[in-house]
Amino acid sequence: MKMRAISLFVALAVLAGCDDPPTAELDAAKQALDAARDADAERFAASEYSAAQRTYSEAETTTQTEDERFFLLKDFEQARAQIADAKSKAMQAESAARTEKKRQRESAEAAVAVAHDAVTAAYTSLEDAPSGKGTEADIEVLHTDLGTAEAEIEAAEAALDSENFSDAESLAESADQKATEVADGVIVAVDKYHALVEKMRPWYERF
Numbered sequence: 306m307k308m309r310a311i312s313l314f315v316a317l318a319v320l321a322g323c324d325d326p327p328t329a330e331l332d333a334a335k336q337a338l339d340a341a342r343d344a345d346a347e348r349f350a351a352s353e354y355s356a357a358q359r360t361y362s363e364a365e366t367t368t369q370t371e372d373e374r375f376f377l378l379k380d381f382e383q384a385r386a387q388i389a390d391a392k393s394k395a396m397q398a399e400s401a402a403r404t405e406k407k408r409q410r411e412s413a414e415a416a417v418a419v420a421h422d423a424v425t426a427a428y429t430s431l432e433d434a435p436s437g438k439g440t441e442a443d444i445e446v447l448h449t450d451l452g453t454a455e456a457e458i459e460a461a462e463a464a465l466d467s468e469n470f471s472d473a474e475s476l477a478e479s480a481d482q483k484a485t486e487v488a489d490g491v492i493v494a495v496d497k498y499h500a501l502v503e504k505m506r507p508w509y510e511r512f
Contacts, residue, residue: 324379326372330388334361337395341402345468349409350401357394364388409470416477417461423484424454430491443494447487454483 338361346354364387371381431447457480464473 324381326368326379327381327385327388330385330392331364331368334364334388334392334395337392337399341395341399344399344402345406346398346402348402349405350398353394353398353401357391357398360387360394361391364391406468406470409474410465410468413461413465413470413473413477416474416481417458417465420454420458420461420477420480420484423481423488424451424458427451427454427484427487427491430488434491434494443490447490447494450483450487450490454480454487457483 338357341350341354341357346357364384367384367387368381371379371384427447428451431444431451434444457476461473461476461480464470464476
């Protein structure tokens with residue numbers, strides 16, 4: 306009778322307490338984490354990606370710890386909950402990374418376009434500016450500054466190609482500022498030219 310009771314207890318324990326490790330679920334969570342990494346979540350959604358990594362690591366530890374227990378007492382309910390949470394966070398990290406990467410790219414591209422337009426406009430103003438009467442040095446400096454702005458735009462485009470969007474935007478903004486300063490400098494140079502022309506006119510032509 307006693308042996309039958311023990312056998313019945315063991316049978317019930319096996320049926321109620323034995324659970325298989327959630328290997329497939331853990332693999333799916335790892336795949337979601339890898340997808341987030343491939344979407345550059347480490348760069349563009351760092352906090353979300355770190356949270357997903359931590360949760361996945363906890364799920365791995367819980368699964369392993371539970372799997373090492375006496376087989377009749379295995380229960381992976383907590384591990385499954387952690388795995389589901391890790392997968393969800395990984396998917397959120399991937400989505401956040403794609404959104405932020407797109408935003409940064411578009412912002413950098415817009416800044417480069419603005420800088421291009423500013424440099425083109427500054428060159429047009431510079432070419433139309435009269436040279437002479439002591440303004441030659443001023444015009445030459447403005448040409449040099451525009452050359453620097455063009456170089457910064459080229460560097461910004463290279464940064465865009467490398468997906469270094471922050472650098473690209475900073476370089477483009479610097480180029481835009483230089484182009485704006487050149488345009489302002491052209492106005493000053495033109496005013497200086499006309500003032501010198503007026504100064505050199507014979508006194509009798511001023512009436």
